[in-house]
Amino acid sequence: MTRGDRHRCAWALAAALVAWTVCAPARAEGSRVPLPSIKVDRSTQCVAPPDVMRRSHMEMLKHRRDKTVHQGIRGGDESLKQCLSCHADKTSGAAIGAPDAFCQSCHDYAGVKLDCFDCHQGRPGVQAKLNEAPR
Amino acid sequence: MSDRETPVSRRTLLAGAAAALAGVTLAPGIRLIEVAQAAAEPGKAVSSKVRWGLLIDVGRCVEGCNECVLACNRENGLEGGTRPTDSQWIRIVELKDRRTGRKAQAPVMCQHCANPPCVDVCPTGASFKRADGIVLVDRHTCIGCRYCMMACPYKARSFVHEPLTQQKPDVPRGKGCVESCNLCVHKIDRGDGTTACAEACPTRAILFGDLNDPQSAISRRISEVRTTQLRADLGLDTGVRYTGL
Numbered sequence: 001m002t003r004g005d006r007h008r009c010a011w012a013l014a015a016a017l018v019a020w021t022v023c024a025p026a027r028a029e030g031s032r033v034p035l036p037s038i039k040v041d042r043s044t045q046c047v048a049p050p051d052v053m054r055r056s057h058m059e060m061l062k063h064r065r066d067k068t069v070h071q072g073i074r075g076g077d078e079s080l081k082q083c084l085s086c087h088a089d090k091t092s093g094a095a096i097g098a099p100d101a102f103c104q105s106c107h108d109y110a111g112v113k114l115d116c117f118d119c120h121q122g123r124p125g126v127q128a129k130l131n132e133a134p135r
Numbered sequence: 136m137s138d139r140e141t142p143v144s145r146r147t148l149l150a151g152a153a154a155a156l157a158g159v160t161l162a163p164g165i166r167l168i169e170v171a172q173a174a175a176e177p178g179k180a181v182s183s184k185v186r187w188g189l190l191i192d193v194g195r196c197v198e199g200c201n202e203c204v205l206a207c208n209r210e211n212g213l214e215g216g217t218r219p220t221d222s223q224w225i226r227i228v229e230l231k232d233r234r235t236g237r238k239a240q241a242p243v244m245c246q247h248c249a250n251p252p253c254v255d256v257c258p259t260g261a262s263f264k265r266a267d268g269i270v271l272v273d274r275h276t277c278i279g280c281r282y283c284m285m286a287c288p289y290k291a292r293s294f295v296h297e298p299l300t301q302q303k304p305d306v307p308r309g310k311g312c313v314e315s316c317n318l319c320v321h322k323i324d325r326g327d328g329t330t331a332c333a334e335a336c337p338t339r340a341i342l343f344g345d346l347n348d349p350q351s352a353i354s355r356r357i358s359e360v361r362t363t364q365l366r367a368d369l370g371l372d373t374g375v376r377y378t379g380l
Contacts, residue, residue, distance in 0.1 A: 065275060066275075067180075069271065069273045069275070070263070070265065070273070071180035071181055071265075071266075072180065072181040072265065072267070072320065072323070072324045073178060073179070073180060073324075074178075074321070074324050074325070075178065076178070081304060118298070118309045118310065119274055119299075119302065119307040119308055119309030119312070120302070120304075120307040121302045121303065121304040121307070124304055
């Protein structure tokens with residue numbers, strides 16, 4: 001191995017190390033357990049404490065969705081729209097579509113399928129681009 | 136601080152006024168308070184005191200116009216395609232009497248039947264009739280079997296074949312589910328009191344209202360003119376009625 005090769009190797013190793021520290025999942029203080037890297041805005045309080053939300057947000061949404069579809073009770077703190085109004089990324093406006101997006105990062109980490117946004121709009125306030133004239 | 140207190144006192148005043156008016160009789164058996172309770176109120180469960188419906192005046196529907204279809208597409212985020220696999224919540228149907236040559240056209244959408252065949256055949260209970268008479272698909276339970284599409288005599292339902300990304304926040308839609316006109320249910324729940332098609336019709340050929348309220352514009356009109364239900368022989372008691380067919 002020449003001197004140049006050795007240099008290149010060292011640079012590649014350094015780059016890999018930097019990439020690993022940036023991309024690797026966050027770790028709890030003093031723990032070897034990797035955690036999902038989510039950006040959470042803690043300036044306001046969610047509808048329930050974080051540990052309750054982590055475990056039961058899906059039940060809250062399920063309860064809410066049946067009330068909405070069958071009884072027409074819309075809005076409120078537990079609606080999906082309300083979740084997105086706080087938790088969507090401030091720059092992209094989405095809770096999905098990026099590895100550190102609020103919903104997606106945790107679901108990727110837990111290996112749980114996230115299919116709400118197959119139908120629901122994951123970007124709040126998005127204006128649908130519509131073809132005015134029929135095809 | 137006084138600004139904050141004003142609405143409360145106004146509310147108290149309004150409550151008092153409503154209580155005073157509660158006894159006012161509008162028609163035999165109908166009092167003002169009952170009409171007020173029947174109107175869509177945000178945050179309250181829908182009630183069977185109302186039955187939403189449409190009255191379509193075929194005589195006013197102008198040939199070549201499809202403003203209602205475009206408004207429906209805009210409101211609900213539909214792509215606007217007309218291929219057999221595209222979602223169409225309203226279709227403009229052209230009618231021609233071969234003998235006389237009389238031509239007419241009318242929008243046909245989900246007829247919001249009181250006895251909906253789509254609900255009868257649904258194996259999962261996804262197709263249902265809401266208390267206020269709107270026939271809906273609960274997409275959370277729809278498995279996309281399309282029995283309801285077969286059962287509907289009006290060909291009112293569409294199936295979403297492709298993945299979608301441009302949904303409106305108020306109108307979630309997705310691949311693998313059946314959908315149809317929902318009478319702009321999100322607008323009704325918001326208290327708008329109209330549908331996108333009725334708003335957009337340039338000749339006011341579409342009238343939206345409460346069929347159960349004898350004082351509503353739609354009920355008064357139905358009591359004055361002869362109206363037709365499409366395929367009345369099926370006995371489905373449709374919420375969408377036509378006049379001048």
